[in-house]
Amino acid sequence: MANRRITYKTQGTCSQFIDVEVDDEGTLVDVNFIGGCNGNLQGICALVRGMKVEEIKQRLDGIRCGYKSTSCPDQLCRALDQVMEQK
Numbered sequence: 001m002a003n004r005r006i007t008y009k010t011q012g013t014c015s016q017f018i019d020v021e022v023d024d025e026g027t028l029v030d031v032n033f034i035g036g037c038n039g040n041l042q043g044i045c046a047l048v049r050g051m052k053v054e055e056i057k058q059r060l061d062g063i064r065c066g067y068k069s070t071s072c073p074d075q076l077c078r079a080l081d082q083v084m085e086q087k
Contacts, residue, residue: 003029004086008079012070015041018079026053026084036072044073053080 005021015036021029028051033041048056057077065071 004083006079006083006086008075008082010072010075010079012068013065013072013075015072015075018072018076020076020079020083022053022080022083027051028053028056028080031076033072041072044076048076053084056080 003021003023005019008018008020010016010018013036015033017034019030019032019034021031023029028048031045031048033045048060057080060073061077063071063073
């Protein structure tokens with residue numbers, strides 16, 4: 001089975017898109033944010049690569065950015081939900 005890959009359109013954040021690739025065992029292979037706070041997002045990407053999707057979601061789901069109801073880490077969780085729905 002091939003890796004699952006999507007480009008997710010973010011909502012409510014400074015970043016505009018997230019490219020996500022997950023292998024068939026549920027491990028994040030690659031992630032890149034387009035737009036947003038470059039240094040912070042590079043750090044998040046470096047930290048979560050190689051982690052299981054469920055662990056990433058446990059750590060990042062629901063994080064808010066200031067007054068916003070979401071954040072780039074929270075939007076990553078939405079992207080991971082979408083990629084995991086692929087068959």
